[in-house]
Structure formats: C-alpha cells, structure tokens
Amino acid sequence: MFLFRVAFTSLAADPSVVNLGQGFPDIPPPSYVKEALAKAVSVDRMNQYTRGFGHPPLVKALSQVYGHVYGRPIDPFKEVLVTVGGYGSLFSTMQGLVEEGDEVIIIEPFFDCYVPMVRMAGAKPVFIPLRLKSGKKSITSADWYLDPDELSSKFTSKTKAIIINTPNNPIGKILTRDELQMIADLCIKHDTLCFSDEVYEWLIYRGQQHVKIATLPGMWERTITIGSAGKTFSVTGWKLGWSIGPQHLIRHLQTVMQNTLYTCPTPLQEAVAQGLMLNMELIGQPECYFTSLAEELEGKRDRMAAIVQEAGMTPVIPEGGYFMLVDVSALNMKTDDDDDEAYDYKFVKWMIKKKKLAAIPVTAFVSDQSTKDFEKYIRLWVGNTYRKKIISHIFSL
Amino acid sequence: MGILNHLAAQLALIRKISIRNHQTTMSRRIHARRTEGVDKNVWVEFTQLAAEYKAVNLGQGFPDFSPPQFITEAFCKAVSGGPPMHQYTRAFGHPALVQSLAKFFSRIVGHDIDPFEDILVTVGAYQALFCAFQALIDEGDEVIIVEPFFDCYQPMVVMAGGKAVYVPLRPKEGTAVLSSGDWVLSAEELASKITPHTKAIVINTPNNPLGKVYKREELQMIADLCIKHDLLCFSDEVYEWLTYDGAKHVKIASLPGMWERTVTIGSGGKTFSATGWKVGWAMGSGHILKYMKTIHQNSIYHCATAAQEAVAQGFEREHELFGTPQSYFQQLPAMLHHRREKLASSLKGVGLQPIMPEGGYFMITDISSIAVDFKDSDTKDENYDFRFVKWLIKEKGLATIPVSAFYSPEHSKEFDKYIRFCFVKENSTLDAAEEILKKWSQNESSH
Numbered sequence: 001m002f003l004f005r006v007a008f009t010s011l012a013a014d015p016s017v018v019n020l021g022q023g024f025p026d027i028p029p030p031s032y033v034k035e036a037l038a039k040a041v042s043v044d045r046m047n048q049y050t051r052g053f054g055h056p057p058l059v060k061a062l063s064q065v066y067g068h069v070y071g072r073p074i075d076p077f078k079e080v081l082v083t084v085g086g087y088g089s090l091f092s093t094m095q096g097l098v099e100e101g102d103e104v105i106i107i108e109p110f111f112d113c114y115v116p117m118v119r120m121a122g123a124k125p126v127f128i129p130l131r132l133k134s135g136k137k138s139i140t141s142a143d144w145y146l147d148p149d150e151l152s153s154k155f156t157s158k159t160k161a162i163i164i165n166t167p168n169n170p171i172g173k174i175l176t177r178d179e180l181q182m183i184a185d186l187c188i189k190h191d192t193l194c195f196s197d198e199v200y201e202w203l204i205y206r207g208q209q210h211v212k213i214a215t216l217p218g219m220w221e222r223t224i225t226i227g228s229a230g231k232t233f234s235v236t237g238w239k240l241g242w243s244i245g246p247q248h249l250i251r252h253l254q255t256v257m258q259n260t261l262y263t264c265p266t267p268l269q270e271a272v273a274q275g276l277m278l279n280m281e282l283i284g285q286p287e288c289y290f291t292s293l294a295e296e297l298e299g300k301r302d303r304m305a306a307i308v309q310e311a312g313m314t315p316v317i318p319e320g321g322y323f324m325l326v327d328v329s330a331l332n333m334k335t336d337d338d339d340d341e342a343y344d345y346k347f348v349k350w351m352i353k354k355k356k357l358a359a360i361p362v363t364a365f366v367s368d369q370s371t372k373d374f375e376k377y378i379r380l381w382v383g384n385t386y387r388k389k390i391i392s393h394i395f396s397l
Numbered sequence: 398m399g400i401l402n403h404l405a406a407q408l409a410l411i412r413k414i415s416i417r418n419h420q421t422t423m424s425r426r427i428h429a430r431r432t433e434g435v436d437k438n439v440w441v442e443f444t445q446l447a448a449e450y451k452a453v454n455l456g457q458g459f460p461d462f463s464p465p466q467f468i469t470e471a472f473c474k475a476v477s478g479g480p481p482m483h484q485y486t487r488a489f490g491h492p493a494l495v496q497s498l499a500k501f502f503s504r505i506v507g508h509d510i511d512p513f514e515d516i517l518v519t520v521g522a523y524q525a526l527f528c529a530f531q532a533l534i535d536e537g538d539e540v541i542i543v544e545p546f547f548d549c550y551q552p553m554v555v556m557a558g559g560k561a562v563y564v565p566l567r568p569k570e571g572t573a574v575l576s577s578g579d580w581v582l583s584a585e586e587l588a589s590k591i592t593p594h595t596k597a598i599v600i601n602t603p604n605n606p607l608g609k610v611y612k613r614e615e616l617q618m619i620a621d622l623c624i625k626h627d628l629l630c631f632s633d634e635v636y637e638w639l640t641y642d643g644a645k646h647v648k649i650a651s652l653p654g655m656w657e658r659t660v661t662i663g664s665g666g667k668t669f670s671a672t673g674w675k676v677g678w679a680m681g682s683g684h685i686l687k688y689m690k691t692i693h694q695n696s697i698y699h700c701a702t703a704a705q706e707a708v709a710q711g712f713e714r715e716h717e718l719f720g721t722p723q724s725y726f727q728q729l730p731a732m733l734h735h736r737r738e739k740l741a742s743s744l745k746g747v748g749l750q751p752i753m754p755e756g757g758y759f760m761i762t763d764i765s766s767i768a769v770d771f772k773d774s775d776t777k778d779e780n781y782d783f784r785f786v787k788w789l790i791k792e793k794g795l796a797t798i799p800v801s802a803f804y805s806p807e808h809s810k811e812f813d814k815y816i817r818f819c820f821v822k823e824n825s826t827l828d829a830a831e832e833i834l835k836k837w838s839q840n841e842s843s844h
Binding site for chain 2 (some may be wrong): 024037047087248256
C-alpha cells in the first residue's frame with residue numbers, strides 16, 4: 001500500500017485529477033473546533049508542553065464521553081493514552097504489547113499499516129479474509145462475513161492478539177454483536193488480546209449500531225480500543241487519537257509513548273477536549289456532531305452510489321465509515337498493462353490517466369493470498385459529491 | 398421430559414457463561430520485552446511532584462512566557478486557512494515547511510539541502526531522535542553518548558537493541574570551574590571507547606544540562622574520529638539559536654566529510670519558544686534519511702498540518718530578518734542572557750556556585766556545600782541529588798531537576814551533587830525563586 005501511495009500520489013497530485021482515493025474529508029471541520037484551536041494558541045501555557053500521556057482536559061473529556069458510551073467509569077490518567085492519531089495508537093499498542101515469536105491475526109481487507117507495524121514489532125501476521133455470502137450479488141458491506149470455523153483455525157498458542165476494525169476500512173462493514181461475541185469467545189478461550197480500531201465509530205449510517213467489543217463480558221481487561229479526533233471532527237490533519245483500555249495494558253503503551261515522542265501537541269489537545277465536551281452536552285440532539293456528520297455523509301453516500309450505478313458499475317453500500325467499494329468488473333475494461341499486476345491496480349492507473357479520476361485499488365488492503373477475491377474492487381471516499389457534476393462527466397465511460 | 402430439557406438448557410447456559418467469565422486476565426506475559434528497563438522516566442516523576450506541591454518551577458525545560466506574536470499569529474492564520482490546513486499533509490513534512498527549512502539551513506550548513514530528500518519533519522525533536530535510533534541502530538551496535546546527556550538517548554538506544562557506551566565531559570584540571578566551557582572531552586578517552594561495533598556517536602550542542610557549546614576544534618576532533626572509524630553522528634542541536642557571551646554555534650555537519658554521515662536534529666518548539674507545538678526535524682543526506690522515513694511512515698506517518706504551516710511562516714520571516722536586530726534569533730538569546738545573569742546572581746547570593754552555561758536553557762549548580770537532613774527514609778536508596786531535589790520541592794516549593802538523571806548508571810554517583818535550573822522563565826518566576834533561596838539561606842544562617 002505504501003508503494004501504491006508513493007507511486008500514485010504523484011499521479012493523483014496532478015490538479016486536473018479528481019482524487020476520490022484519499023481518506024480525508026474536503027468538507028470543513030465544525031467552526032467551534034477551529035475557534036477553540038485559535039483560542040488555545042492565545043493562552044501562553046497552551047503553547048508549552050503538557051502532560052505526556054495526555055493533556056488533562058482532554059483525557060478527562062475522553063473519560064466522560066467514553067464512560068458514558070462504555071457504561072463504566074474510565075480513569076483518565078491510567079486508562080487513557082493520547083497519541084499522534086489513531087495511527088500512533090496502533091504503533092504504541094504494537095510496540096508495547098507485541099514482540100518476536102508472537103502471531104497477530106488480521107482480518108482482510110485491513111487498513112494497510114497493520115502489517116508493517118506487526119512486522120516491525122517482530123511478529124508474524126496471520127490473515128483471515130472477510131468472505132462474500134455466496135449467491136449474493138454484492139450490494140452492502142453486510143454481505144461480507146467471518147467464517148467461524150476458519151477464524152477459530154487461525155488461533156494458535158502463539159497468537160498474541162487479533163486486530164479488528166469496525167466500521168471497517170475499506171469495506172465499511174460494521175461487525176455485529178454476534179460476530180464480536182464470536183471473536184470475544186475465541187480471545188477468552190485462547191487468552192489473547194484484542195486491538196479494536198474504531199476510528200470510524202461515529203460514522204454509522206441509519207439502521208446500524210456500533211458495538212464496542214470491550215463492553216462484552218471478559219473483554220475490557222484484554223482490549224485496547226483506538227479512537228481518532230481526526231475522524232471524529234473531520235480534522236485528520238490534527239493527528240490526535242487515543243487508546244482506551246485497562247491500566248495493566250495501557251501502562252505499556254505509556255512506556256512506549258515516553259520513549260518515542262513523549263507528548264502530543266498541547267493546543268490541539270485543548271481544542272479537541274472542548275469539542276468533545278460541547279458534543280457531550282448535545283448527545284441525542286440533532287446538532288450533536290457525533291451523529292450529524294454521519295447523516296451528512298449518508299446523503300453523499302447515496303448520491304455517490306447512484307452516480308456509480310449510472311456509470312455501469314456496482315457500488316457496495318457501506319454500513320459505516322468514510323469509504324465505498326465499487327465493483328468495476330461490469331465495465332470489462334481491458335488494459336495492456338503488465339499482466340502480473342492485480343486488475344484493480346491496472347484499472348486505477350487507467351482511470352487516472354484516461355478519466356482524470358483517482359481511487360484506491362482494494363488489493364492494497366489484502367495479502368497476496370486474497371488478491372483474486374478483491375481485485376475487481378476500487379475504493380472511493382463517499383463525501384466528494386459537491387463535485388458530482390465533474391464525477392458524472394468523468395464517469396460516463 | 399420437559400423438566401429435563403429445561404435443566405439441560407440451563408446447564409448449557411451456565412457453561413457458556415462460565416467459559417466467558419473464566420479467564421478475565423491474561424495468564425501469560427503481556428508486555429513486549431522492549432518496554433522493560435525503559436519504563437522509569439525522570440520527567441513524569443518530577444513534573445508530577447512539582448505540580449502536586451505547586452512549586453516554583455525551574456525544572457522542566459519550557460518557557461513560561463509567550464511565544465513571539467508573529468508565530469502565534471501565523472498559527473491562527475493557518476487555523477483559519479482553508480480545509481486543507483486541517484487535513485493530512487505530506488507525510489515526510491509539509492511542503493511549505495521543508496522548503497523553508499531547506500532554504501534557511503542550506504546557507505548555514507554550506508550544502509544544498511534537498512527539501513524532499515534531506516529533511517524529515519517529526520513530532521518534536523524527540524521523535525526525530527527515535528527515528529534515528531530505530532532506523533540506524535541494530536542489535537549489537539554500540540552508540541557512544543557524551544555525558545551528561547538528555548536522558549532519552551539511553552532508553553532509545555536500548556529499545557533499538559543497541560548498547561550505550563559513555564564518555565563524560567570532565568571539568569578541566571587545575572582551574573576554577575566557572576563556565577560550561579571549562580568542561581571538556583578528552584580525545585584519548587573518546588578514541589578509547591571506539592570498537593569495531595561502534596555505529597554512531599551522539600552529541601548535543603548547546604548541551605542539556607550543562608550548557609556547553611562545542612568549539613569548532615572540539616567538533617573537528619569528533620569529526621576526525623567519525624571519518625577515521627566510519628561512524629554516524631547524531632547531532633542534537635535543538636538549542637542552536639541560544640548562545641551567550643559571544644559563543645558561536647557550529648554545525649558538525651558543515652565540517653568536511655561530515656554531511657554524508659550526520660543526522661542533525663532541530664526543534665520548532667525550542668526555536669520559537671512554543672514547546673507545546675511539537676514540530677521538529679531531522680536533516681541529513683538522503684541516503685541516511687530514507688531509513689528514518691521508513692520508521693516514520695510505520696509509526697506516526699503524518700505530523701499536524703497547521704503547526705507545520707506556522708513554523709514554515711516563522712522561518713520565512715527569520716530568513717528575511719537574519720542577522721538583523723529584529724530577528725527573533727537575535728532577540729531571544731539577548732533576553733535570555735539577562736535571565737541567565739539574574740539566576741546566576743540569585744544562586745551566588747546564597748553561596749551556591751553555578752556553572753555559567755555558554756548556551757541553552759539551563760544552568761547547573763553544585764550543591765555539595767549544603768547540608769540537608771532529608772528525614773525521608775523512602776528515598777534512602779536514591780542518588781543524593783534526587784533526594785535533594787525532592788526535598789527542595791516538598792520543603793521549599795522550588796522545582797529543579799537532579800543532574801545525575803543525565804548520567805549513565807556507571808557514572809551517576811560521581812555526578813550526584815549537581816542540580817539543574819531552567820532560566821527560560823519570566824522575571825517574576827525568577828524573582829519568586831530568588832525569594833525562596835533568600836529565605837532558606839536566612840533560616841540556615843540563623844541556626
């Protein structure tokens with residue numbers, strides 16, 4: 001995926017190319033969050049070092065918001081770590097809890113950094129793909145499932161942890177309570193940890209429910225749950241995230257933090273704290289950003305799906321998250337590119353060159369053994385539809 | 398039959414629940430071994446203590462005055478910039494920032510720095526150090542660290558699987574040790590520490606905690622050894638703009654044969670008195686930086702955009718004003734020169750002997766002439782200066798940092814009679830510290 005990003009970023013950086021690939025919004029963040037940041041910078045103390053494991057107002061706000069969501073008290077100083085994005089939480093978790101000789105189960109398709117991080121920690125990634133229900137013309141992300149026997153077979157005595165991502169990037173699948181229970185049962189049976197990447201936790205579309213695996217019985221004590229200010233408030237460029245879990249796990253992440261970058265930027269943490277407290281008051285109301293963003297994106301999701309269908313392709317309607325898979329096989333596009341390359345890579349290159357439209361090939365999110373199952377899909381970011389005229393035009397293939 | 402079915406169902410349910418509740422904590426080792434031995438941290442410990450006792454804080458190195466207006470304005474301007482200011486920027490460094498850094502430093506280093514190949518932007522200089530150790534130090538490598546050293550170098554070497562080898566700066570024989578310039582590195586002693594396993598040497602100039610600014614000849618001596626033994630050099634230069642009494646900061650990377658083997662580390666936080674922004678960088682030849690980029694992209698990937706934009710604007714301004722009286726790089730050391738004098742005179746006024754720093758944020762002072770009854774059996778096994786600093790926080794409400802924290806375990810007992818003060822503070826803070834020292838001194842003399 002990194003090779004992809006390096007190779008394609010320059011192609012897609014051409015200003016005449018409409019980039020539907022990147023995972024960041026081009027909608028502005030809520031104004032109160034920007035105002036809070038500007039205000040923080042005007043306070044002297046906010047421009048200097050804060051507490052290493054998390055700015056006190058922020059960890060307290062996280063403890064309140066998530067205490068409410070989890071239905072349990074969360075100690076802001078011992079059970080929360082603030083990191084540089086969800087990415088930084090993943091890194092601190094791997095470095096703190098995973099080492100040589102360990103195996104880590106990764107569900108495909110996966111956010112691409114999981115594999116290099118597992119490898120950097122000296123461990124071995126073990127893959128299990130989400131599978132498409134047979135006989136179904138794929139329509140929604142719910143049509144992908146984890147085979148219980150297959151999953152069970154991946155757990156060995158070396159398994160240290162399983163990484164789950166719900167809502168999932170790139171498919172948009174939200175793991176159901178039953179699916180999470182199945183994973184939890186295996187974690188408990190085999191005495192493993194669970195790293196739950198929930199950065200898209202608020203981007204849940206109508207009729208869906210996000211369940212935190214850490215709230216299932218026996219799971220709090222073995223789960224690290226990762227969240228992201230960037231995805232929560234549409235400020236990916238702030239690079240703030242957090243890990244929440246029991247003290248006996250979080251303290252190892254804190255050790256990593258104090259030996260890697262020590263502390264995160266203060267004014268950004270202050271502004272996020274204020275954004276969280278403001279929305280905490282609004283939970284249940286239409287202005288609450290935790291729900292209003294999802295509503296806004298859902299409309300865009302549906303419009304994007306319609307455009308894609310008009311262009312003769314098949315969208316996979318996501319239950320949550322930023323992205324939508326698109327099945328491009330109906331176009332039957334032939335390229336004379338390198339035959340060894342996966343179809344989706346060839347398709348995306350062609351689309352950038354000929355149609356000035358950039359997307360991400362989904363096989364960038366899977367291991368080699370699963371390439372054949374995913375190479376007919378590309379990943380789009382759902383929110384870009386204010387440029388839908390351009391997109392329709394470009395998509396008229 | 399109905400009752401039996403009912404009972405069977407109940408038993409199945411009970412069995413299911415007991416499996417779920419059976420192992421709620423892990424029975425095997427949870428943590429990765431790389432976290433062992435690196436979990437204690439002097440800053441976490443003493444920052445907490447200073448806060449708890451609401452001490453006058455001359456401990457941790459951050460200004461308690463505001464950053465210059467032009468830099469906070471640049472940040473606010475970035476914040477009110479368009480949506481791109483709040484989304485991911487280029488992972489290895491925001492283009493505006495790497496370009497302004499390359500432009501600014503090329504003429505200082507005397508080398509055409511490529512903004513995209515030769516620079517990596519990081520979350521503070523701290524993360525640049527982490528990337529350097531992770532990328533370039535392997536199991537079995539030795540890293541020479543000059544003592545006293547910023548404490549994070551040692552755990553970072555350990556975490557990378559390397560072995561730290563120490564060589565101390567020593568006070569010159571036969572002279573009164575009044576300045577950081579009186580602490581020197583012995584060329585023979587340094588050369589004796591080099592083995593076939595030595596991969597790199599870490600230097601910090603201006604030095605934390607001592608304040609030493611290495612002279613050109615001293616850097617040349619180190620450079621000669623690096624070239625002779627084909628070593629890398631990690632040069633931590635976060636205080637590069639803070640030199641006093643005419644001392645000149647020299648970049649070892651500018652010496653012949655050194656650009657290709659040196660990683661130079663800098664800090665937006667220390668440069669612009671905004672330590673809480675956590676914008677730092679590593680500069681060096683692309684063939685070395687590329688490995689650090691790999692570490693960066695697998696650990697953090699992006700740094701915050703708006704803060705980088707603001708620091709870029711800061712460097713643009715300083716590029717225009719370089720060498721003139723309006724330059725912040727002239728004004729800040731001039732202001733701190735006076736703060737340095739003020740603190741030194743407060744310490745001398747109560748009979749303490751500070752070592753005047755030629756550069757940086759800090760001043761160390763010898764406390765061996767003070768007799769204190771600690772009464773605190775909890776700290777009995779700790780180094781003298783640790784006990785002293787804790788006592789000073791709790792009993793006198795003055796926070797400092799024990800200097801043996803900046804020494805290797807092998808040498809810490811040799812250097813446990815010094816404490817470190819940060820003088821980069823408002824006059825009112827330094828006045829409050831002086832009050833405490835005066836009162837303490839009066840109490841002593843009345844016994």
